[in-house]
Amino acid sequence: MPEVICTTVYQFPELSDAAKEKARSWYRELGPHDDWWDAIYEDFERVCEILGIRLKTTPVRLMGGGTRAKPCIWFSGFWSQGDGACFEAYLSHTKGAAARIRDYAPQDATLHRIADRLQAIQRRNFYQLAAEVSHRGRYYHEYTMSVDVTRNSPTWQPTTEDAEEIVTEALRDLARWLYRQLQNEYDHLTSDEAIEEGIIVNEYTFTEGGRRFG
Numbered sequence: 001m002p003e004v005i006c007t008t009v010y011q012f013p014e015l016s017d018a019a020k021e022k023a024r025s026w027y028r029e030l031g032p033h034d035d036w037w038d039a040i041y042e043d044f045e046r047v048c049e050i051l052g053i054r055l056k057t058t059p060v061r062l063m064g065g066g067t068r069a070k071p072c073i074w075f076s077g078f079w080s081q082g083d084g085a086c087f088e089a090y091l092s093h094t095k096g097a098a099a100r101i102r103d104y105a106p107q108d109a110t111l112h113r114i115a116d117r118l119q120a121i122q123r124r125n126f127y128q129l130a131a132e133v134s135h136r137g138r139y140y141h142e143y144t145m146s147v148d149v150t151r152n153s154p155t156w157q158p159t160t161e162d163a164e165e166i167v168t169e170a171l172r173d174l175a176r177w178l179y180r181q182l183q184n185e186y187d188h189l190t191s192d193e194a195i196e197e198g199i200i201v202n203e204y205t206f207t208e209g210g211r212r213f214g
Contacts, residue, residue: 009205009213012196022210024195032189040181041073048087050101051115051174052094055087074140078183084141085179091131091167093122110177114170121166125159128152131167141179142172 012023048055057069072088098115105111122129131149147168151159188194205214 007207007213010208011203011205012199015206015208015210019206019208019210020196023199023204023206023212024192026210026212027195027199027204028190032186036189037075037182037185040178040185041071043181044073044087044178045071046104047101047111047174048089050094050104051097051118052092053171053174054090054092056089072135073178074135075179075182076140077179078186082139082141083179084139084143085175085182086135086140086142086145087133087175087178088135088145089133089171091118091129091133091171093127093129110173114173114177117166117170121160121163121170125151125163126153126157128157129159129163129167131171133171142175145172145175147171 010019012020015023045055055071055073057071059067060070061067073085074087075083075085077083077085098112098119101108101111101115128151129149130152131147134146134148135144136146137144145168147164149159149164149167151157151163204212207213
């Protein structure tokens with residue numbers, strides 16, 4: 001014979017502290033929503049554009065059968081020593097990049113320093129430097145980025161001796177900057193405050209002990 005079992009369920013604010021922690025753990029295991037990094041990528045693409053960096057793209061198939069161009073940006077994180085972020089791109093001189101990055105991100109000293117270093121090395125090479133950034137290997141961090149620096153001189157002048165090192169380190173610093181933005185966003189999305197907000201907004205209910213119900 002069928003039985004009717006009645007269970008009392010609770011909204012998150014009604015739970016005890018121990019039950020709230022169990023409820024938060026359940027929600028945290030779901031992980032952030034798909035493509036939670038999209039806003040960070042969009043910001044990074046804008047930063048790259050300002051600095052004279054053109055990201056390479058790769059075609060991605062859409063559900064409707066078409067394709068779209070996806071920027072070549074990758075990351076892994078955030079718990080292992082080899083975690084990080086990297087990208088593939090082309091670099092060329094862009095006039096006024098140092099001033100424009102300050103307009104775009106006035107409080108971000110890291111981006112200011114990167115722009116200043118790129119501008120300074122371009123100046124020493126008469127603004128003729130170009131670079132190609134490629135990814136190597138199966139990991140994703142700044143040291144998997146291979147940087148090839150050249151000089152587009154009409155008189156075949158070579159790059160200054162420090163050009164490759166400075167450009168490479170500036171671009172790796174940019175990859176490190178990207179990784180920090182991603183980690184900060186992930187930490188925010190998985191914080192107790194954000195977890196509780198997600199639970200309450202979705203009106204999830206729980207048993208008295210904090211087990212998800214319904």
